[in-house]
Amino acid sequence: xxxxxxxxxxxxxxxxxxxxxxxxxxxxxxxxxxxxxxxxxxxxxxxxxxxxxxxxxxxxxxxxxxxxxxxxxxxxxxxxxxxxxxxxxxxxxxxxxxxxxxxxxxxxxxxxxxxxxxxxxxxxxxxxxxxxxxxxxxxxxxxxxxxxxxxxxxxxxxxxxxxxxxxxxxxxxxxxxxxxxxxxxxxxxxxxxxxxxxxxxxxxxxxxxxxxxxxxxxxxxxxxxxxxxxxxxxxxxxxxxxxxxxxxxxxxxxx
Amino acid sequence: xxxxxxxxxxxxxxxxxxxxxxxxxxxxxxxxxxxxxxxxxxxxxxxxxxxxxxxxxxxxxxxxxxxxxxxxxxxxxxxxxxxxxxxxxxxxxxxxxxxxxxxxxxxxxxxxxxxxxxxxxxxxxxxxxxxxxxxxxxxxxxxxxxxxxxxxxxxxxxxxxxxxxxxxxxxxxxxxxxxxxxxxxxxxxxxxxxxxxxxxxxxxxxxxxxxxxxxxxxxxxxxxxxxxxxxxxxxxxxxxxxxxxxxxxxxxxxxxxxxxxxxxxxxxxx
Ligand SMILES: Nc1ncnc2c1ncn2[C@@H]1O[C@H](COP(=O)(O)OP(=O)(O)OP(=O)(O)O)[C@@H](O)[C@H]1O
Ligand SMILES: [Mg+2]
Numbered sequence: 001x002x003x004x005x006x007x008x009x010x011x012x013x014x015x016x017x018x019x020x021x022x023x024x025x026x027x028x029x030x031x032x033x034x035x036x037x038x039x040x041x042x043x044x045x046x047x048x049x050x051x052x053x054x055x056x057x058x059x060x061x062x063x064x065x066x067x068x069x070x071x072x073x074x075x076x077x078x079x080x081x082x083x084x085x086x087x088x089x090x091x092x093x094x095x096x097x098x099x100x101x102x103x104x105x106x107x108x109x110x111x112x113x114x115x116x117x118x119x120x121x122x123x124x125x126x127x128x129x130x131x132x133x134x135x136x137x138x139x140x141x142x143x144x145x146x147x148x149x150x151x152x153x154x155x156x157x158x159x160x161x162x163x164x165x166x167x168x169x170x171x172x173x174x175x176x177x178x179x180x181x182x183x184x185x186x187x188x189x190x191x192x193x194x195x196x197x198x199x200x201x202x203x204x205x206x207x208x209x210x211x212x213x214x215x216x217x218x219x220x221x222x223x224x225x226x227x228x229x230x231x232x233x234x235x236x237x238x239x240x241x242x243x244x245x246x247x248x249x250x251x252x253x254x255x
Numbered sequence: 256x257x258x259x260x261x262x263x264x265x266x267x268x269x270x271x272x273x274x275x276x277x278x279x280x281x282x283x284x285x286x287x288x289x290x291x292x293x294x295x296x297x298x299x300x301x302x303x304x305x306x307x308x309x310x311x312x313x314x315x316x317x318x319x320x321x322x323x324x325x326x327x328x329x330x331x332x333x334x335x336x337x338x339x340x341x342x343x344x345x346x347x348x349x350x351x352x353x354x355x356x357x358x359x360x361x362x363x364x365x366x367x368x369x370x371x372x373x374x375x376x377x378x379x380x381x382x383x384x385x386x387x388x389x390x391x392x393x394x395x396x397x398x399x400x401x402x403x404x405x406x407x408x409x410x411x412x413x414x415x416x417x418x419x420x421x422x423x424x425x426x427x428x429x430x431x432x433x434x435x436x437x438x439x440x441x442x443x444x445x446x447x448x449x450x451x452x453x454x455x456x457x458x459x460x461x462x463x464x465x466x467x468x469x470x471x472x473x474x475x476x477x478x479x480x481x482x483x484x485x486x487x488x489x490x491x492x493x494x495x496x497x498x499x500x501x502x503x504x505x506x507x508x509x510x511x512x513x514x515x516x517x518x519x520x521x522x523x524x525x
Contacts, residue, residue: 148359155327155353156424158376166375170363247363247404 035216045217052206056084057225060202063119063191064233067126068184074127075134076176081163082135083142096135104129104168104190108197122194122202129190130183137179141172152198177241184237187229261481271395274302275460276326276428280510282485283321295321297443297485298335303477305427308454308461310471313481314516319464320432320487326462327351327430346366351457352426354434355488366392366400366416373424382384384423390407391419395449411442415449429461435470445504451500468521472513473500480520489518 019039019157026038033041046053048062082089108144115121145168153163201220210218283296296318303309311319326329327336328347335346352373360369367388374384392398395415405413414434421429431450435443447470454461465471471478472494480490492513496504504510519522 114291146359148355148357149361151324151329152353152359153376154329154357155347155430156376157347157349157374162376166372167361170361173363243315245363248406 016052018139034214034216037220041217045221046224049218049221053203053221053225056203056222057229058208059119060188060191060195060204060226061229061233063122063126063194064184064187064200064229065214066119066189067123067190068130068180068233070127071130071134071183072180075131076138079135079138079142081140083168085171093139096132098212100132105193108193109180111194112198115163117198117200121198122178125192125194125197126187129193130184133179133182133186134176135179137175138172139183140178141175142168144175145171177237177245180241185230186231188233192226228253259402272304275305275307275334277302278322278326279324279336279338279495281322281332282465283318283325283330284333288469294485296325298488299481299486299488300335301479301488301491303460303462305380305460306458307452307476308463310463310465310475310478311481312465312478312521313486314483317481317484317487319466319481321428323432323462323464323496327353327446329411336397340504345393350427351423352429354414354417354421354429354431356433356436358405358410358417359418360413360420365404366397366403367407369405369416370419372420377424379424388419392416394453395419410436411446414438414446418453419447420458422459425457427459429459431461432464433466434463436465436467437465443467443470448501450474451498455499460518467519468514469505472510472517474504478513478517480517482496490516503506 022036022039026036037045043055070173082093093098107128108121111124111128115124149167149171150163153167158166190205191202192204195202196208199205203226205225207219210216210222265323271342277300279300281299282298283447285293287293301309311322312457313319321330326339327345328344328351331345333415342348345522359370359518364372367385370392371380371384372386373401374380375387389401390397392401395418396417397412400408401410405416408416414437418434421431435446436452438446449472450461450463453459463471463474472492475494477489478492478494479488480492481487482489496507496509515524
């Protein structure tokens with residue numbers, strides 16, 4: 001009981017210290033609001049621009065969700081195919097890994113040319129950045145299925161489909177969720193990069209616009225909302241994990 | 256199967272009965288990619304009759320698991336012949352129950368879900384199967400734990416679930432690979448009696464791998480003592496102690512004599 005209170009209390013105190021330090025730094029050194037708004041100014045901006053922040057974050061939110069879903073829907077089958085086909089695996093897995101040395105940000109202008117300034121280019125950006133952890137973790141999960149369980153299935157003459165759905169997929173689930181947690185965090189980054197490069201909507205775009213108008217408080221407000229968005233998406237994945245894996249939470253099972 | 260049905264005690268089967276299965280000059284070489292190949296099993300031959308409990312006893316790494324897996328059709332033999340009911344074993348076949356050294360339960364399934372897994376795969380997961388699952392869980396002392404998840408159980412309880420999973424589909428042959436190896440001595444003794452009970456009521460043929468001399472003797476109709484790798488059979492012991500056996504038999508002179516012989520064959524008794 002006391003421990004639980006402290007667990008919440010300590011981070012709050014930490015946050016308060018940082019906010020106070022921020023606040024007094026601005027007063028003490030007379031920092032211009034254009035350079036760094038005070039925490040209070042950011043809070044005010046959040047409330048006075050609530051409507052626009054909400055509209056824009058909804059757009060970014062959808063970009064993240066759709067892009068993330070796209071990465072899941074394409075990444076998981078690819079991982080499955082690569083675990084089942086040794087040939088395809090040896091043909092494409094090294095390429096997939098090598099492709100990760102491409103700085104994804106550098107792809108953004110190209111994706112813009114291909115997909116235009118609409119939501120498509122953002123989805124492509126989110127997909128490109130979130131795809132890899134999903135494929136790798138799913139493939140790892142499928143490959144590390146307990147050999148004894150597979151032998152049990154064989155001894156029962158289980159069909160490949162049965163083995164896949166009853167043993168391999170559930171075995172891989174904890175890995176898939178740890179991949180999804182990374183992917184969803186990356187998805188927000190992908191969406192913002194997409195909006196930075198070419199867009200007229202979304203939190204990333206709002207941040208850029210506010211910045212160019214020297215409305216630093218609004219830019220910071222957008223930043224705060226972005227991180228809240230990231231937290232909400234992450235929490236959603238954790239929630240899905242708890243619902244789909246009632247037997248224990250991923251990280252515990254894995255390590 | 257009716258778990259409570261009493262059946263004739265095993266042991267002392269008439270020798271006139273034809274063997275159910277045969278292993279003839281079985282050998283296994285593992286090709287390990289780049290490194291040189293491993294001769295795991297050199298030459299193993301034995302027969303077993305229906306309802307017998309045969310133990311494969313031997314030092315760690317001598318090839319017992321390999322023989323067991325060959326018998327289950329899970330690993331192909333490099334040479335030699337394995338037969339069951341007159342049919343050559345080349346792949347997994349119906350009517351087998353396997354128990355591994357570790358419980359290997361599915362963490363995502365409840366106890367009852369784990370036990371019913373074979374029935375699901377075999378497409379026989381009906382109300383009768385569920386009733387039977389409850390019945391055998393009761394038998395192994397896990398009544399009331401049906402909906403627990405494996406991680407909430409102790410190692411011994413998990414192994415008992417694995418045992419139930421192995422017998423739920425009423426296999427005629429049980430392949431058990433050091434099923435009690437990871438358990439403490441007390442639980443192991445309990446599990447030994449449980450296994451004998453299960454065999455008595457199901458009449459299943461059991462091939463039992465172990466590296467415990469006393470466990471092998473206590474349980475078996477016959478003990479095959481394996482040499483160090485590559486495996487050959489160093490000694491065959493017909494354990495002519497009547498079933499049902501209770502812990503008392505462990506103190507018989509006969510029992511001690513079997514232990515000594517097996518110990519000598521294993522090179523642990525001078
Ligand atoms: N899949 C495999 N590939 C290569 N070598 C193997 C393989 N399986 C077993 N071996 C080798 O075969 C030998 C016998 O292995 P096996 O698992 O049958 O021994 P065991 O008697 O069951 O030992 P333990 O009591 O420790 O379980 C070992 O030396 C092992 O290294
Ligand atoms: Mg073994």
